[in-house]
Amino acid sequence: MRDPPANLHSRSLAALALIAALACAPARPAVRHINPAALSRPAGYTHVVEVAGGRTLYVSGQIAVDQNGALVGKDDFEAQTRQVFENLKSALAASGATLDRIVKMTVFVTDASRIQTFREVRNRYITREPPASTFVQVARLARPELMIEIEAVAVLD
Numbered sequence: 001m002r003d004p005p006a007n008l009h010s011r012s013l014a015a016l017a018l019i020a021a022l023a024c025a026p027a028r029p030a031v032r033h034i035n036p037a038a039l040s041r042p043a044g045y046t047h048v049v050e051v052a053g054g055r056t057l058y059v060s061g062q063i064a065v066d067q068n069g070a071l072v073g074k075d076d077f078e079a080q081t082r083q084v085f086e087n088l089k090s091a092l093a094a095s096g097a098t099l100d101r102i103v104k105m106t107v108f109v110t111d112a113s114r115i116q117t118f119r120e121v122r123n124r125y126i127t128r129e130p131p132a133s134t135f136v137q138v139a140r141l142a143r144p145e146l147m148i149e150i151e152a153v154a155v156l157d
Contacts, residue, residue, distance in 0.1 A: 029054025029155050031103060033129045044119045045133035049103040054155040057095050061108065061151040062087040063141065071145055077114045080147050081121040088152055089125070097156045100128045104153040111147065112137035118148070 034048040035041065064072045064080035065087075073079025089099055107118065115135060122130075131152075141149050 029157060031155060042130075044122070045105075045130045047132065049132045051103055051155045054157060055095075057092065057097060057101075057154040057156065059088060059091045059152040059154065061106075061149040062091060063143070063146050063149050071143075073147075074145060077109075077111070077147050078117050078121060081118055084148055084150050085121060085125040088150060092152075092154055095156070097154050099125050101154040101156050102126065102131045102152045103155050104132045106134045106136070106151045108136050108138050108141060108149045109147060110138060110140060114147075 030050075030052040031054075032050040033046040034050060035046060036048070039047050062084050064083040066072050066083070072083040085099065088102075092098060092101065109115075109118065112135065118135070141147075
């Protein structure tokens with residue numbers, strides 16, 4: 001049996017090195033926003049967000065309290081909503097993520113008629129395609145003075 005030419009051996013080693021590097025490299029998650037034609041056109045959310053790869057973060061419901069646990073925005077839905085998004089931003093930043101990495105959000109409010117105010121505040125914080133979302137009115141939250149709580153799922157590289 002003859003020895004393979006050195007050139008073929010070198011190319012084989014290079015190909016193996018490339019395969020090994022690709023297998024070990026972190027994959028960037030593929031995020032695809034889907035609004036099927038068979039469903040109504042969504043206003044400010046996406047019906048389906050498909051994620052392939054990446055690291056998933058689950059953020060517990062955030063409420064309108066500051067770093068010391070003090071309520072922000074007593075009787076002010078817009079102020080509470082801003083604080084909730086600031087808290088979400090801080091929670092995600094702890095893992096190297098931004099609000100634009102949210103793929104699913106569940107919003108709990110005590111008054112669903114405030115949806116337009118919620119959308120206006122949300123749109124200042126989430127500047128890419130909106131995530132899959134659920135907006136739910138509840139009788140009350142953990143503390144009676146709270147008007148909004150948001151939990152989120154985010155995906156990062």
